[in-house]
Amino acid sequence: MDFNSQQYYQSASLGTESLGRYTAKTFGWMFSGLLTTFIIxxxxxxxxxxxxxxTIPYAYLIxxxxxxxxxxxxxxxxxxxSVGGARALFFAYAVLNGIVFSSLFLVYQVTVLIWVFAATSLFFGIMAVLGYTTNADFSRLRPFMTAGLIFLVVFWLLAMxxxxxQFETIMCTFGIFLFLVFTAYDTQKIRAYHAYYSGRADMAAKASIFSALQLYLDFINLFLYLLRFLGKKNN
Known part of the structure; x- marks a missing residue:
């Protein structure tokens, strides 16, 4: 799903659900996913x-x-x-990520994980508010964000x-900046989905889940890059 810059600000009829309620619902799904990952x-x-x-061979790759x-x-x-199917896949991803994240407790102290999680929440919150309230069009940065993702993927593949x-600190700094921009961009898209799917309750609900997944991924990636940048590993 994608939209041009004009669709971010179109003033179409928005149906019975207000933008504020729709946004709150989207962030509610996102935080439910994070809570699921944390519990798992x-x-x-x-x-x-x-x-x-x-202990299963290639478990991480699987x-x-x-x-x-x-x-x-x-x-x-x-x-x-279906809306139920979209939610099931979203929480399936959160569960899988929870299994992967369990290994972080071996690498980092719990206090470090909590501190970095708090820092991530603060930075994420600031950028989410910026993306929701500003009239700046973050879609213009889409080529930069796409190129940045490709660059990070290539770097980490080479690092294997x-x-x-020696370049890890630089790449972590870049990754933090990139996913802060993604946070503002994906938050801004909530308004676009709300307007675009006005009158189509099923698609609006699925778009909300999709937005929640995008924001979840932004938060997780921001957390991981901050953890690499700030966290001290166990000896």
Missing amino acids: SIATYISGAFMLVF LAGLELAVVVYLSARIEKL FIDLG
Whole structure:
């Protein structure tokens, strides 16, 4: 789903649900996803189940592949999925991510994770408010954001085979900046979906779930880059 800059500010009839309620509902789904990830990661770590999961050969690659498949399928089939199906896929992704995140408790202290989570929430909140209230058109930065994502993917793929540790701090700084911009951009798109799907309650609901997933991904990526940049690993 995509929109041009004019559609961000169109003043079409917005149906019975106000923009404020629609936005609150979208962020509600997003925070529900984060809570699910948090609960699953804690439960997986405390129960020791993560040890069983990660003894499976290529477990990380399998989980990463499943996560990617969920995102791609939801993005490609959002118009044909039922509202319940879209929600199920969203929470399936949150559960998979929770399993992956359980390993963070081995690498970082709990106090560090909490502190970085709080910092992420603050930065995310500031950019979300900026994206929601400003009249600036963040869609103009879309080529930069796309190129930035490709650049980060290439860098981390190379880092799997070549020691690029000396550039990690620079790349983490860039990643933080990139996902702050994505946060404002994706928050701004909530208004576009609300206007575009006025009168189509089913599509508006699915667009809300899709927006929640995008914001969830922005938060998670911002958290991970801040954790790499600020967090001290266990010895």
